Structure formats: structure tokens, C-alpha cells
Amino acid sequence: METLNTEEITIKDIAKVCGVGVSTVSRAINNHPDISPKTKQKIADAIEEYGYIPNNSARNLRRIDGKCIAVVVKGVSNPLFADAVQIMEEEIKKRKYSMVIRYVNFDEQEVDVAIELAKEKKLAGVVFLGGYFVREKKKLQKLRIPFVLSTAGANVDNISAEEYSVFCVDDEKEGYRMTDYLIRLGHKKIAVLSGMPDDASIGKLRLKGYKRALKEHGIAVDEDLILHMKRDIRFYSMENGYQMTQELLTGRKEFTCIFAFSDAMAIGACRAIADAGKKVPDDYSVAGFDGIEMGDYYNPQLTTIKQPIHEIAMESVTMLFEILDKKSENVRRIFSCELLERESTRHRKVL
Amino acid sequence: METLNTEEITIKDIAKVCGVGVSTVSRAINNHPDISPKTKQKIADAIEEYGYIPNNSARNLRRIDGKCIAVVVKGVSNPLFADAVQIMEEEIKKRKYSMVIRYVNFDEQEVDVAIELAKEKKLAGVVFLGGYFVREKKKLQKLRIPFVLSTAGANVDNISAEEYSVFCVDDEKEGYRMTDYLIRLGHKKIAVLSGMPDDASIGKLRLKGYKRALKEHGIAVDEDLILHMKRDIRFYSMENGYQMTQELLTGRKEFTCIFAFSDAMAIGACRAIADAGKKVPDDYSVAGFDGIEMGDYYNPQLTTIKQPIHEIAMESVTMLFEILDKKSENVRRIFSCELLERESTRHRKVL
């Protein structure tokens, strides 16, 4: 039982080696102005030589203002968010803040994570990317620092007015837009791959838009054509889309078209159709939602609703900083999507 | 200038409210055995009521053994790693450890990140997922805690013997395996979408295997058919594959087949071929590497080298814990891949 381990090197060691006080080393590390170039260099050399790395826990504990923004992403697997994160990182760095990303699973509470992080890192603000904020008001109040809701299912009924800063698309409108488009292509029996049965967020809204479009065109809503995601499969995933489509194909319900509430599910649908020996768009049209990069590369290229993720990301961060600087109150910006008409949809075959 | 903010609630407040000492609260929080159920409940209630959340920085600072494993992932976008991370999380939780994931970009130093994290969180061990460990020996020595290299380009010449625990595939062999397969399909002019020109890791090894296969079949290596990734585009991405393939298609060099060193690049190649009005596999065969989920769903389904990522992930964590428990020395396990023959490749057309 020897103690041959952990001679961890601290700021004191560096100070001792350089024959200076710890505060001088601290100043050197944090680029304070009031330090002579000579001592600063000496300290830098010692740090390099001994491979000293400051302990972040200690720093965070002592620090008042971390100059740090957290981006809390719900759903690692959403490829849409990869771009958003990158843009946010650039914007945050541009303002001399540091950024910390935290990915949370669908079964985790993003607000709890943020609250914990805020304490730990002395955050200046938080960007919530994705996630639903239904019945989270109380929790959000416990988060004492400014935050924005980005690409969140936040135009939900529950979250009204200017309580929060929200940057998102109008899921109802976009659900309508796509459905309307599909109907104009001649489709009447449009199956839909939607969210969870108890979804109260984007899935619910897109579905609402779908139904409204049908009604306006005088088409009855057929509940049998509304499929819900499986709870035990990753949400909005290819596999979930695949499974739902298989059910459709083996069922007795007729349909000519599938509207999936994510591009990933649309791709799953395409594969299921191919596996059944049918063709997209000849036998069935398939449309997605999101505008992920893969939709471009897929064969056939996916017809979809493209979310302006770049603008959303940019605007979210910009506004967060304006709020931090007290230059702005909460705002709520709804972004318009673009309907990309591509290869996976076509006019309904006239028999 | 009022001070109307941050009445942050700490462990002391809870202690005061409950009429106990802070150490008792600490014990309650950390589930220490030596505490009466009654006080424990009282404390739990107070925590609930006041919404107290412990400060992680302070905890980490004081804590000796964090019972925490870090997984450092190089390349967020690699879909292969999503599965691996999930498996690792399960295994780590099963052993009552917590897990922290950190995604690093290609231009970041994963070892530095790990060293910093180790100090900050008092880590027990680290799993490096992806990443190349060429000329990193000195740095890895500074990381004083046990670690394993998983799916790393670690069977590189530079990293020899049993210095580290390594879990990976034999990239040279698998590069050979695929090339050999393609040659047996009748292809002689096989273009390859490889890594960076100065790659010293997986890209280099797969290329080595490719060349060896050609030579063994008596086919001369044509350097013009060896394309390298663009530095300014995300590595191993669809876009990178697309660009390289476009160059191939517009160039004067003949080829009948493309071997891409990632499935993503293979998909990019398929799209470029489609955009040029050609067909896969009728006009060109395309093969990938990795075995990502998308290869299953893509149209045509991708012929590829499937890495046994589940086994690699499982084994990596298992061995890390054995090393932590001093039950094992460093090991080096090479996993064998599976060649999935699917729709994107076919026999060379006989003209």
C-alpha cells in the first residue's frame, strides 16, 4: 500500500518554482494586464515545462461570472442540430465567451440539466436546442439566468405570449403546407408518421396542420392512416419510420402517399417500401420534414420541409446576448420553412 | 445597483433549515449508510422544498474518487459512435459509476481534453473513442489514470506492443478484404476515396491494404485513382465523398468502381454518380467502410465493411474496469469485420 500516485501539480507549485506568489501566476494564466512581460513569460515557461493544467472545478467554484454559455441539446442524433451547434459556437466565441455543449437524451429533463450546469459553471446564459417545454414553467423559473428556446416545440398552446424568448418554426403551418402540397399532387389517402400518441409538442402541431389541410380540401380524416411512433424505438428515427410503414403496407388500408414528421422516418419509409418490392415515388410518394443533409443525398432525393436552421441558430445566440446586455426583452420569432419539391413525391397515378 | 440576485441555496441552508450539521446533509445526499432514516427523510423533504441542487464544482473539488468514467469521442458526426456510447453508458452505469461524455472536434487534442477532465472530475478512467494517437505518447503519460483506446486508428506502426489497451479493427486487413472482394467481382480500375494526404492512421492503413490487394492480383497501383479528402470539408463526410467523386467523373481517368473509406463518403459518391446521370451499381460499383445504419436504408443498400462496434464498445469498457480493479494488464484486441455484400456493387460489366 504505497502512495506512489497523484503528485498533482497545482498553481502553488508553479508559484514556488517561479519564486512568485500564486496570484501572480493566476494573473498570468488569465491574461490580466497588470503583470510584467518578463514574469509572465517565466510563468508560461514553467507551466509548459511542468505540464500544469488548472483545475476547472476550483476555477468555477471561485468565479463570479463564467463568461460561458451552455447549449443544451435534446437528441444527439438529430443531424439538424449539428449545424446549429457549430454556428452557435462560432457566434459565442466571437463574443469572447466560452461555450459548453451538453447532449441530453429524450428521457432526461433538459431544464434540470441546465440548472445544475448553471450552478456548476456559473453560466451567463443557456440555449435550449430542441426539446419540448410543456409544463416546465416552474422549473424554468428556477433557472435564474437568461435563456432562449431554440427550435423547440415552443409554439405549443401551453407556452404563450412573451414569457420566454422563442425561436422556432410554425409546426402547424408547415404541417399544413406539406399536406396541402401533397393533396394538390392529387393524393387523398395520405398516411402520416407522427409523434408519440401523447405528444403535446411538434408532433401534435404538425398533425394539427395535416388535419386542417385535409379538412379545407374536403377530405375526411382517417384515423387509421395516422400512425404513431413506437415508444421503445428511438424517436423520429429511421427504424421507427420503417416499422410504421411496414404496418401500413401489411394493413388493409389503402394509401398513396406518406408524410413523415422527420426526414429520418421518411427514409425509413422509403426502405420499407423498397423492401416490399414497391417504388418511390411510382407506387407511393413519401415526404419528410426537417431538411437534413441526408435528404439531399438519398435516392430518391427527399421532398421535405426545410427548417432554416442556420438562421434559427444565429438569431438565437444573437438575441441571447442582447438579453444579457439588457438591450432587449424577450422576443418570439417564428421562422418560415421552405418546401423542397424533390424526387420522392409525384402526382398520383391515375388508374 | 441593488443586489437583488442570486440567493443561491447551499448545503448550509439546508442544514440550518433541518437543524442538523452540514455533514449530515452531505451524508443524506450521497446515500451514506450511517444516517437514520428519519433525518434522511427530513433532509430529502427540505431539499425538495427549497429546490436545492448541489454544486458540482465544489463536489468535484473535494471528492477523492469520483467513481466516474469519461468517454472522449473524436468526431460527433460519426454515427458509428452513437451506438458505442449507448452501450458504454449501460455498462458503466451497471457498475455504479457515472459517465461523462465529451465530444471533441477533429482539430482538438483529445488527450488534452482528457487530462483537463481528469483533474476537474477526479475521473477513475477514460475511454477514447475514435481519434488517432500518433505521436501522443508523452501526453498520454501525463494522463495518470487508466484509459483504453477504442476504435482508434491505433494499430498504427507508431503505437506498438502492449503499451496501451487497444480495441480496434485491423484497418489494413479490412482494406485488403474489401479491395480483394472488388477485384474478384472483376474490377481492375478501382478508385479510392481515402483520408488526408498526410494521414498516418486509419486512412493510411486502409490504403495500404488496398495497395497490397492490387499487387497480389497483379494490378498496378494507379496514383491518379487515389483521391484524398479535402481539408476544408468535414472529414469522412458525404460532401467530401461527393466532391472527390465529381473530380473522378470529370477527369479523364477510367474507373469502374469506387472504394470509399467511410460509408458517408460512399453515399456522397452515389449521389455524385446519380447527379452525373449514371447508375450504381450498373455503371459504377461503390463500396464503403464502417457499417453505419444508413447503409442499410440507403438506396442501393451499401456494400461495406461492418465494424463490430457493439463488441468493441462492450469489450473496451469491460477491460477498463478490469484494469481499474487491477485484474488485468494492458491488452490489445483486434476485432474482425464483416464484409456485407449488398446492392451497391456488382460484377464488372463485360463490354
Place this chain on the structure above:
DNA sequence: TTGTACGCGTTATCAG
């Protein structure tokens, strides 16, 4: 320009 000393919130130790 530099050094000393205190405190951030928590856990480990030790004495009751």
C-alpha cells in the same frame, strides 16, 4: 507590479 490571506460549496476525517 506583486504577495498574503480569505472564501467559494462541498466532502472526508475525526471526535463525540
Place this chain on the structure above:
DNA sequence: CTGATAACGCGTACAA
């Protein structure tokens, strides 16, 4: 079973 107290490593008033 419980409480007081000393660290943990760093940043920052304040003194020099």
C-alpha cells in the same frame, strides 16, 4: 448516528 472542522485549488480584495 451526528457535528465541527479542515482541506480541495483557485481568484481576488487588500496590503505592500
